[in-house]
Amino acid sequence: MAEDHKKTLQSQLWNIANTLRGKMGADEFRDYILGFIFYKYLSERMHLFADEILKQDEIRFDAIDEGSAAGQKMLAEIQEESVDRLGYFLKPSELFHKVAEKGAQKANNFILEDLTAILKHIEASTMGHDSEDDFEGLFEDLDLGSSKLGKTENQKNELVAKVLAHLDKIDFRLADTEADVLGDAYEYLIGQFASGAGKKAGEFYTPQEVSTILAKIVTTGKKSLRSAYDPTCGSGSLLLRVAKEVEDVGHFYGQEMNPTTYNLARMNMILHGVHYQRFDLKNEDTLEHPAPEHAGLRFEAIVANPPFSANWSASAIHENDDRFSPYGRLAPKTKADFAFVQHMVHHLDSGATMACVLPHGVLFRGAAEGHIRKYLIEDCNYLDAVIGLPANIFYGTSIPTCILVLKKQREHPNDILFIDASQHFEKVGNQNQLRPEDIERIVSTYRKRESIEKFSKVSESSEVEANDYNLNIPRYVDTFDAEDAVDLDEVAEKLAALEKDMGDANKVVAVLCAELGIKAPF
Known part of the structure; x- marks a missing residue:
């Protein structure tokens, strides 16, 4: 039943999202529809929470008279408990269905000003409380005055009211605690938007198939995690994928440079039922300005899909940074891939695992990158596995990629596992896609650490040394098919x-x- 509801909900939400298609670009109408869904979610959670408090009084939250002294006293008490437990507060008149009903009226149906005020009030209700940082600026991308919604105020109001009316008819079933149906539907929408966003998709979304591999690798042998970290967390989907592989994650940490994507990540966390006290996401450049709150922390699981071969300052000031100084070299100015690896290794706890997606060039490029690669393997002995993925599986780029797996306390310190999964996929539209059996084979081979003809090889450290620490996978996994003798x-x-x-x-x-x-x- 939950699976049927999930598919129905996904279809309903995508149909509503298409109401905005044609009005603006995919990444823009994404911000509106996901913002409205999030507002409805907060509203329904507030309603359920308040109704539970008022159950003994046999009063419904939306029936409280906000103008009466008794009503105001009651709301003040509910607000105090709500901000403490949920992190925010909404008055009965600010509930989603109230606004949607007003927008659906034939007269007196202008809701843009009301809606703008409500979204600001949600943020304001958290001020001075522990949840303030997690809600601050959360709706800043929901510009209800934008000309993209219509030329006139009435046209904008008509479109927004239409979207809210459609959403108001959908039952999110938040009382059903057995399944994260809405969270899965939200992830589905993010993925759909990514498929239409071209190059920009890489800023906020890792394909679910790749996320699954990373999550399964870092949770191998674990039933729970103290912490999970993603230094380039995008929409937060990768962190949430890790949570699906274990019974519990104590705390989520992440950093994201793009403000819009950062807002999306916080919404995604809250909408998946992650309490505001259990996640700590920061909005800043991870390499240039790492979050000071995270500086002394070490994490049990680290996952990441950093921007491929991004530019960074490679400033001399970083030579004295604890993240980079042990290596004696900085990653090139035009290829920050190893700078992200160094950052993650710095935050990796003993006995923990990190897995990150990178372009193939990190396996064999020389100069500073070759020096850093050699240091990680020879001096630190952190590299545990190298996994080659098919080309064209990421939105916005067709280049082949790889997964590097690193550990500070390796169970197999004398060898490195190489997996060549580059030829195992199916073509779906313009993209290549890993199938469930492809994912299972990669993860199973990693966990069993086995050599399989033309797919994987456990290579002795001496072989890697003999290859001058060049990790190009064909040097280790022979996939050559000899032609029949003539x-x-x-x-x-x-x-x-x-x-x-x-x-x-x-x-x-x-x-x-x-x-x-x-x-x-x-």
Whole structure:
């Protein structure tokens, strides 16, 4: 039943999202529809929470008279408990269905000003409380005055009211605590938007198939995690994927540079039922300005899909940074891939695992990158596995990628596992996609740490050293298919037979041409 409801909900929400399609770009109408869904979610949670408090009084939250002294006293008490437990507060008149009903009226149906005030009030209700940082600026991308919604205020109001009315008819079933149906539907929408956002998709979304591999690797042998960290967390989907692989994650940490994506990540966390006290996401450049609140922390699981070969300052000031100084070299200015690896290794706890997606170039490029790669392998002995993925599985780029797995306390310190999964996928539209059996084979091979002909090899550290720490996968996993041997004697016999047949045919043609009194064509 939950699965059926999830599919229905996904379809309903995507149909509503398409109400805004054509009005603006995919990444823009994404911000509106996800923002409205989030507002409805907060509203329904507030309603359920308040109704539970008021159950003994046999009063419904939306029936409280906000203008009466008794009503105001009651709301003040509910607000105090709500901000403490949920992190925010909404008055009955600010509930989603109240606004949607007003927008659906034939007269007196202008809701843009009301809606703007309500969204600001949600943020304001958290001020001075522990949840303030998690709600501050959360709705800043929901610009209800934007001309993209319509040329006139009435046109904007009509479109927004239409979207809210459609959403108001959908039952999110938040009382059903057995399944994260809405969270899964929200993830589905994020994925759909990513598929239409082209290059920009890489800023906020890792394909679910890749996320699953990373999450399964870092949770191998674990039933719970003290902490999970993603230094380039995008929409937060990768962190949430890790949570699906274990019974519990104590705390989520992350950093995201793009403010819009950062807002999306916080919404995603809250909407998946992660309490505001259990996640700590920061909005800043991870390499240039790492969150000071995270500086002394070490994490049990680290996952990441950093921007491929991004630019960074590579400033000399970083040479004294604890994240980079042990290596003696900084990642190149135009290729920050190893800078992200160094940052993650710095925050990796003993006995913990990190898995990150990177472009293939990190496996073999020389100069500073070769020096850093050698230090990680020879001096630190942190590299545990290298996994080659198919080309064209990420939105916005067709380049082949790889997964690096690193540990500070390796169970197999004398070898490195190489997996070549580059040829195992199916083509779906313009993208290549890993199938469930492809994911299972990669994860199973990693966990069993086995050599499989033309797919994987457990290579001794001495072999990697002999290759001068070049990790290019074909050096270790031989996927070459030898062609069948050719019998030259048999070929010669066939050619001789063919020659004879052609000679016989030519004689017949010559006779026919003579009878017709024409010249033979040879």
